Amino acid sequence: MDGINMVKKYIGLVAIALLGLGGCQTHNMDNPPLVTITKSLGTKQCSGVNADNQLQQLKRELEQANIKVFAAEIGTDQMSHIALCGADDGKIAIFKIRQKSVISAENMGYKIANE
DSSP, X not given: OHHHHHHHHHHHHHXXXXXXXXXXXXXXXXXXXXXXXXXXXXXXXXSOOOHHHHHHHHHHHHHHTTOOEXXXXXXXXXXXXXXXXXXXXXXXXXEEEEGGGHHHHHHTTOEEOOO
């Protein structure tokens, strides 16, 4: 009986140790810090230009510059715009990229978003 109790205690200690290690956090280099950048889509009121197409074009340009895009969406610049055909509609492209790519993106006309 003593041998069985020793094995049970040993298994219990190993299980507790493994559970304890499971709670340890490690820094994963596959998930680097991301930065949000923005750029005007350049779309105008009444123009019929598809903002989604503009977003995809800007995304392609970033990727061609070896900037990995983790997320892309359309937003607004939060400013008031006159309701007039041909006037800016305030739509912007919003991208999430790696911190290390910010300078390259800024050189392409992007700005860091104020989050």
